[in-house]
Amino acid sequence: MSHFKGKQFQQDVIIVAVGYYLRYNLSYREVQEILYDRGINVSHTTIYRWVQEY
Template sequence: MNPFKGRHFQRDIILWAVRWYCKYGISYRELQEMLAERGVNVDHSTIYRWVQRYAPEMEKRLRWYWRNPSDLCPWH
C-alpha cells in the first residue's frame, strides 16, 4: 500500500519537508517559506499534518542509519 496515494503534493516534497523538520528543527512556518521560495505553496498546518503522519514511519525505517557511530564498534 502506498502511503502517499491520493496526496495533493508529490512524495518527494512531503518527505523533504518532514526530513528537514525532524533533522534540523525548522519551524513549520520556516518550512512553508522555504517551500514557497522553491515554487511550492503549502500551508504550515499541512506540513504539521505531514509530520504527524509520516515522521514516525520515517524514524522506524531510518533508525539504523541515525545510530550513534560508537554503537557500531563495541570494542573501543
C-alpha cells in the same frame, strides 16, 4: 500500497518537508517559507499534518 496515495502533493515534496522539520529543527512556518522559495506553495498546517502522519 503507497502511504502517499491520494495526497495533493508528490511524495518527494512531503519527504523533503518532513525531513527539513526533523533534521534542522525548524518551525512549520520556516519549512513553509523554504518550500515557497522553491516554488511550492503549501500551508504550515499541512506540514504539521504530514509530520504527525509520517
